[in-house]
Amino acid sequence: MTIQIFLTALLATVAVMVGLQRSTSRVLRLAVLAVVALGLYFVWVPEQTTRLAAALGVGRGADLVLYLWVVITLALIVFLYLKIVQLSRRLTELTRAQALARPQIPADSGDSR
Amino acid sequence: MIVPAFNESAIIGPSVSGLRSRFAHVVVVDDGSADATASAALAAGAVVLRHAVNAGQGAALQTGIDYALARGAAFVATFDADGQHHVEDLVTMLAALQGGSQDIVLGSRFLGHAEGLPLARRLVLKAAVLFTNLTTGLRLTDAHNGLRVMTASAARRLHIRQDGMAHASELIEQVGRLGLRYAEVPVTISYSEYSKAKGQRLSNSLLILRDLFAGWLLR
Numbered sequence A: 001m002t003i004q005i006f007l008t009a010l011l012a013t014v015a016v017m018v019g020l021q022r023s024t025s026r027v028l029r030l031a032v033l034a035v036v037a038l039g040l041y042f043v044w045v046p047e048q049t050t051r052l053a054a055a056l057g058v059g060r061g062a063d064l065v066l067y068l069w070v071v072i073t074l075a076l077i078v079f080l081y082l083k084i085v086q087l088s089r090r091l092t093e094l095t096r097a098q099a100l101a102r103p104q105i106p107a108d109s110g111d112s113r
Numbered sequence B: 001m002i003v004p005a006f007n008e009s010a011i012i013g014p015s016v017s018g019l020r021s022r023f024a025h026v027v028v029v030d031d032g033s034a035d036a037t038a039s040a041a042l043a044a045g046a047v048v049l050r051h052a053v054n055a056g057q058g059a060a061l062q063t064g065i066d067y068a069l070a071r072g073a074a075f076v077a078t079f080d081a082d083g084q085h086h087v088e089d090l091v092t093m094l095a096a097l098q099g100g101s102q103d104i105v106l107g108s109r110f111l112g113h114a115e116g117l118p119l120a121r122r123l124v125l126k127a128a129v130l131f132t133n134l135t136t137g138l139r140l141t142d143a144h145n146g147l148r149v150m151t152a153s154a155a156r157r158l159h160i161r162q163d164g165m166a167h168a169s170e171l172i173e174q175v176g177r178l179g180l181r182y183a184e185v186p187v188t189i190s191y192s193e194y195s196k197a198k199g200q201r202l203s204n205s206l207l208i209l210r211d212l213f214a215g216w217l218l219r
Helices: A002-020 A026-044 A046-056 A061-101 B012-020 B037-043 B057-070 B087-099 B119-136 B152-157 B167-178 B193-198 B202-217
Strands: B002-005 B027-031 B047-051 B075-078 B104-115 B148-151 B182-190
Touching: A002 A026, A026 A046, A026 A061, A046 A061, A061 B047, A061 B057, A061 B202, B002 B012, B002 B037, B002 B057, B002 B075, B012 B037, B012 B087, B027 B037, B027 B057, B037 B047, B047 B057, B057 B075, B057 B152, B057 B167, B075 B087, B075 B152, B087 B104, B087 B148, B087 B182, B104 B119, B119 B167, B119 B202, B148 B152, B167 B202
Parallel strands: B002 B027, B027 B047, B104 B182
Antiparallel strands: B075 B148, B104 B148
């Protein structure tokens, strides 16, 4: 029972934090809340994971949770990587604008192409 | 002439001087170098655009192209800073572009000469050519050559979004998609110890594939 209370408190905290975070997209917020709800269900009815796992052809419920965890983590890594690429593109635009605003012209040249 | 440069202070001066002997307008884009690249390029007579942070070779090229177009350039060329390209090849390529009906002329080391090219790198480059031809439908003999000359109207239509080394593949992909008329001209690439240390490696090509994939996902 102890671990259930601890995990429930943890998942509830995540749900509240994500729920309050208006900057995150609605789709992502709903996805996280769905994962939290699924987590709570599995925490309180662990035997269900085993039944679900058997139905899906996985041995134990714990294995099913582990596989899901790996898939979710990988998806998150790809998502974060794309976010970083987008950020660095914006940084590039900023850097470019600044460089173009201040060209350094050689002293011996009147023209500057 | 656009020359992207990152920490090339040892060689940028002579590279710019060589270009300046044949071309009036040389723009060096200093991509956040920590050394004296900018002052050396300026002293040799190039206009210098400085990126405050290192953004990548593709980003530097697009900055230089933006500048040249804003200044009313009729032709835009790209040239690597590390001394592996020859100014005479650029003269030939520009003449080919002016005399023909192409929008862009690309240098090819495999039609010309690749001096001192190590075997491993030759294989990587050939694989890149094969990959590029398969994915773009173009028929090229060289894919990652930094020597290019294009008309202003072609330069206006191309837009480099790949900040890193994947820009070379991206440019060729855009040439194919926009239906630009292209031609290859044989050029000589001289591999020195210096340029070998700074050039492409096998690990880089994996990074390029990753960047291309990310670019495709973000399109």
